[in-house]
Amino acid sequence: MSGLPERIASRLRLPLIVAPMLNVSGVELVTAACGAGAIGAFPAANPGSAAELDRWLSEIEQAAAAADNPAPHCPNLIVRDPRLAEHLEVVVAHRVEMVIASVGSPAPLVEPLHDVGALVFADVATLEHARKAVATGVDGLVLLTAGAGGQTGWMNPFAFTRAVRSTFDGPIVLAGGISDGHALRAALDLGADLAYMGTRFIASQESLADRVYKEMLVESSLDDVVLTEAFTGLPANMLAPSIRAAGLDPEALDESVTPAGAAELYGARAASAGPRRWTDIFSAGHSVSGVERIEPAAEIIERTRAEYLSPRSSSPAC
Numbered sequence: 001m002s003g004l005p006e007r008i009a010s011r012l013r014l015p016l017i018v019a020p021m022l023n024v025s026g027v028e029l030v031t032a033a034c035g036a037g038a039i040g041a042f043p044a045a046n047p048g049s050a051a052e053l054d055r056w057l058s059e060i061e062q063a064a065a066a067a068d069n070p071a072p073h074c075p076n077l078i079v080r081d082p083r084l085a086e087h088l089e090v091v092v093a094h095r096v097e098m099v100i101a102s103v104g105s106p107a108p109l110v111e112p113l114h115d116v117g118a119l120v121f122a123d124v125a126t127l128e129h130a131r132k133a134v135a136t137g138v139d140g141l142v143l144l145t146a147g148a149g150g151q152t153g154w155m156n157p158f159a160f161t162r163a164v165r166s167t168f169d170g171p172i173v174l175a176g177g178i179s180d181g182h183a184l185r186a187a188l189d190l191g192a193d194l195a196y197m198g199t200r201f202i203a204s205q206e207s208l209a210d211r212v213y214k215e216m217l218v219e220s221s222l223d224d225v226v227l228t229e230a231f232t233g234l235p236a237n238m239l240a241p242s243i244r245a246a247g248l249d250p251e252a253l254d255e256s257v258t259p260a261g262a263a264e265l266y267g268a269r270a271a272s273a274g275p276r277r278w279t280d281i282f283s284a285g286h287s288v289s290g291v292e293r294i295e296p297a298a299e300i301i302e303r304t305r306a307e308y309l310s311p312r313s314s315s316p317a318c
Contacts, residue, residue, distance in 0.1 A: 003171040003193040004171050005119070008097065011070065011071050012039070012071050013036070013301075014037055015193060015195065016038040016039065016184060017040075017074065017195070017196050018201050018297070018301075019196040019197060020042050021042075021149070021207075022043055022045065024202050024208050025040075025046060026042065026207070026208040029042070030060055031060055031063040031067075032296065032297040033071070033297055033301065034073055035063070035067045038071055038301050040060075042076060044075050044076060044078065044087040044090075045081055045087075050083065050090050057073075057091070057094045060073050073097075074098040075087075075100070077099055077101050077102070078104075080103045080104045088108075088109060088113075092115075095116045095117065095118070097119065099119070100122075101122045101138070105133075106120060106138050110138060119140060120137075121173060122138045122142065123175075124141050124143060124164075125144045125154070125155070130143075130164050130168065140171035140173065140193075141168065142173040142175050142196065143157070143176075144175050144176060145157035145174065145176030147178075147285050148175045148237065149285030150237065150278075150283040150285075151235070152235050161187070161191050162190060172194075173193065174190070174194075176196070176285060176286065177287050179289070179290030180307050181304040181307025181308030183195075184307075198285060198287075201297060203217045203291045204294070204297040205294060205295065216239060216242060217282075217284060217291045218292065218294065220284065220289075224241055225239065225240070228253050229257065230253035231266045233260070233261065237283060238281055238283050238284070246280050247275070266281065
């Protein structure tokens with residue numbers, strides 16, 4: 001993990017970020033991840049209001065103060081969220097150590113976050129996105145590849161990581177298809193410093209996902225993941241069983257819809273009475289086949305660490 005500052009790397013038992021997931025990542029999941037030695041991330045949109053975000057961060061900080069050398073927590077700021085300015089103000093006030101910027105240019109976030117010593121990571125899906133993000137002064141990149149759940153990339157993770165590493169020497173996070181410690185070690189061998197793991201943690205006991213969603217993940221396989229633009233206007237990996245349960249045909253979706261049109265049809269504030277994305281239509285990444293049971297986040301992390309450190313992995317341990 002040479003690309004990470006020592007103040008971050010020294011507190012990790014595993015080079016892993018428990019990915020920020022809409023309507024899934026909450027205080028319990030973040031604190032469980034951090035306490036077990038992985039970075040816990042969450043979308044700033046999940047708490048709702050700025051006041052609630054402030055409360056979440058205070059609770060996470062209190063849990064960290066009571067833990068033994070916990071890993072950092074990491075809010076995810078969604079740049080195109082109309083509440084961005086409010087969220088940024090709260091995150092700056094709490095002087096967080098790390099922030100992930102997604103869905104838009106990180107440019108307006110870099111200076112205020114650097115002023116309080118925060119590392120800024122940007123989600124990118126192409127080499128051009130990566131170049132533009134680096135030009136804004138971000139510290140690290142999150143590479144969204146074809147296997148990521150929810151909003152996803154479309155590039156091969158091996159080729160994408162190699163290409164970015166050839167021109168960027170800052171911290172790289174590989175997102176997409178990481179389901180165990182062996183895949184995590186492979187990500188580092190490719191040149192990444194950290195990896196996202198999201199789908200397995202949707203089925204953790206601490207996640208905000210409802211029981212139906214968690215059980216569907218356990219029952220689903222890679223063949224149940226559908227890449228579609230129908231629900232967001234952007235490429236997203238969704239679960240076919242949830243699409244069918246909502247009365248829709250996964251093979252007859254409108255792939256021409258715009259982001260605005262998708263929001264009108266399936267967004268949280270949609271006027272229609274149809275299904276809602278993220279709450280009725282569930283997302284999952286290619287790693288869904290690795291979800292075998294509903295279990296505590298700490299157990300997922302410990303098993304992943306054992307795999308990461310197993311004899312099959314010959315590189316130095318984290």
